[in-house]
Amino acid sequence: MTRLQRLFRIAWVFCRYRLDALLPLTELPMVIRLLLLLAPWHLFPQPKLDRGERLRLALQELGPIFVKFGQILSTRRDLLPDDMAESLRHLQDRVPPFPGTQAKTIIEKSLGAPVTELFQAFETDAMASASVAQVHAAIMKDGRSVVVKVVRPGIERVIRQDIALMYLMANGLQRYWSEGPRLRPVEVVQDYETTIFDELDMQREAANASQLRRNFENSNLIYIPDIDWDFTTPKVLVMERISGIPIADVDALRAAGVDLKVLAEKGVEIFFTQVFRDSFFHADMHPGNIFVDATNPADPRYIAIDFGIVGTLAPEDQSYLARNLLAFFRRDYRQVAVLHIQSGWVPSHIRVNEFEASIRTACEPIFERPLRDISFGHFLLRLFQTARRFEMEVQPQLVLLQKTLLNVEGLGRQLYPDLDLWTTAQPFLEKWMRRRIGPAHLFQTLQSHLPSWIEQSPDMPQLVHDALVQLRGSSPVIAENVGTLEQIRQQQARADRRWRQLLVAGVLGAAAWLSTREDLPALAADVTPVTWGLMAAAMFFLLRSTR
Known part of the structure; x- marks a missing residue:
């Protein structure tokens, strides 16, 4: 499909789901408003769906690249209203597999030998298929069970076309929407471009997995499968095959006698360990990428797969974030306001007292309540709305962190609704801060x-x-x-x-x-x-x- 054909396809989907209703028409120049009012999508009846569902269905119809973009966009509560963000959270990155014969061709070209020489056995039918790659089961010559991840053929060309169109739309928003300069949609697309192209490189994913495995070596929190570097190239990744219970299968976890409270608390501990101890975290921890080792039900262990997206934090952001969270836990809203200004996230001319009062109004209702009664996504939304009033600019380096924390919250809700995220996290952060200022760190x-x-x-x-x-x-x-x-x-x-x-x-x-x-x-x-x-x-x- 040429770029022009792709553009027509996007325009057709735009018209079909009447996404024109989502545009800030009153903030656009008069000429553009007139063009939009005369555009052909008015010939289409408006679907009897809310705007969030229309956007979600449109992205699904546009294909896997737009689906993945919608997943990332769903974490940007500063960009979208709550109802739209909630709808986008339900986007599923499931696409039909490409033929196994094509996968064999890519493997043989990448590894320089026939599949029959590389593996004792290779399953032609894919185990799983996603937007960027699909996975096949195989057995190595030495008898080890592995999975072989193969990048989709032609996907890079499709991604480049879609990214170019996203830049076109982002530039329009940044230029003509009054909120554009503050929300920086071009930077959002830039971040997505980096993320999606990193996912295309299987060697980068393998390196991410190796780093995480080293960080949690001999840990009872999480297990990271071993990478076979001799059989890994930019388009092919060979990794140890793991067995476990999908974390979304709560009934199976209960049947295995897994302590769900311990499992939920370990999820929180894994997140904060990765962010603050290692400054290197798995940023795609949705239920499809997490399994549970139930060998010891009283002390279950997570198993992670799919390491294409990881996040890091600079030391200064790491420190400011930890101090902000501790101040939230202690309800020291003045400290939160001061830290936002000191870090440059909020302009220095903002009055601390006013900012403090607004943060208190947004945060006070969430404390001393179990997780079943708290949506961290809603809390982030209220916080972003508060910060928007005080000219807080989007922090691209924190986007993946927000996405991961929302995934952790979702897992906690499934496993143990009474989990108190705050009580679980606070001791870890306090211990980390003591280490930061202690003699050993000096x-x-x-x-x-x-x-x-x-x-x-x-x-x-x-x-x-x-x-x-x-x-x-x-x-x-x-x-x-x-x-x-x-x-x-x-x-x-x-x-x-x-x-x-x-x-x-x-x-x-x-x-x-x-x-x-x-x-x-x-x-x-x-x-x-x-x-x-x-x-x-x-x-x-x-x-x-x-x-």
């Missing part, structure tokens, strides 16, 4: 940064001098005030000496505090000889530089 930071600090310190006076010279040459006003520049240089030198003196005093104070701890030998045993050497060198340098 030692780790020193070990990581001391070499570069020591290496750069001798150059600092020259760097300050060069910066002042640059300032003097760049502005006529500053150039006329050489005396002021010299005063700044001298003040900087004095401040630098005072900083070193304070640092030495702080280190000595910390040492004195540590000497009073009963667990000092255990703490000291965790510090390597290299770290002790670096700390001694740093102290020697600081003491000399304070003279």
Whole structure:
């Protein structure tokens, strides 16, 4: 199908489901409004469905790429009204499989050998089929049971066409919709483009799986299947075949005697462990990708598959997010408001008191209630609506996190409706924050940064001098005030000496505090000889530089 044919197909679906009713007509220029009012879709009767269902059915009819986009869009409660977001959450990424003979051809081309030489047995009929790839069961020559994931033929060309059309629509929204600049629809499409093309690379997915497996090695929380790297290419992935109960099959879990409360709490713990301990999380944890190992029903373990979408957080976002969540748990709404402004998520000119009052109004109703009575999605919606009033811009780096947290909530509702998400998460976050400011983390930071600090310190006076010279040459006003520049240089030198003196005093104070701890030998045993050497060198340098 050519791009023009695809465009006509999209226009036909747009007309059939009367999606024109979703456009912000009153905010568009007069010429565009007139064109829309005269457009041919008015010849179609309006379906007797609500707008959310019309959008969901339209995306399903447009195909798997639009379905996946709708799934991601369903987590953007700042972009969509609640009824539409709820409808999009029910989009199913199920598409007919492509012929097994085509899968064999792709495997043989990628691995450079006939399927009969690569595997002891290979099932031509697909086990499962999704928008990007499908999965076949196989047995390796050494008898291991595996699954073989094969990328759909021609899918990259289809994706590029659809992404180009999405950019066209996003640019129109950003240009002509008053909310466009704040909601940044072009960035939403950019994020989706990155996500979907990452899913096309089976080696990237295999690397994600290997990282998660290493993070949870020997864990009783979750099991990650092993990757066979010798049989993995950009278009083919071979992975250990797992057996377990689908997490959506609650009746089977009950029949196996699984403790659903423990299972639900472990789901929350897995999420927060991935986000805050590892800063690397499985971002596609919908029920179809999660199974349960019920070998020990009293202590069940999750099994994850499909690692095409993972998320990461920068250290500063990780820290702000943890502090925000803890402030929510403690109902410290002023701290929440201050953190939003400090992080740059809300403009600095916003009045803290007004923002605090609005957050309190949105959040207070959700506390001290079991999960059965709380929709975290509704809570996010209210929070986004509050933040919208205070010019909060969309944070693309948090989109996958929101999506994953909504999936965790959905799993918790299915397994154990009385699960208290807040009570389960708060102790974990408090423990993580204590580790962040404890001696072990201090030692780790020193070990990581001391070499570069020591290496750069001798150059600092020259760097300050060069910066002042640059300032003097760049502005006529500053150039006329050489005396002021010299005063700044001298003040900087004095401040630098005072900083070193304070640092030495702080280190000595910390040492004195540590000497009073009963667990000092255990703490000291965790510090390597290299770290002790670096700390001694740093102290020697600081003491000399304070003279």
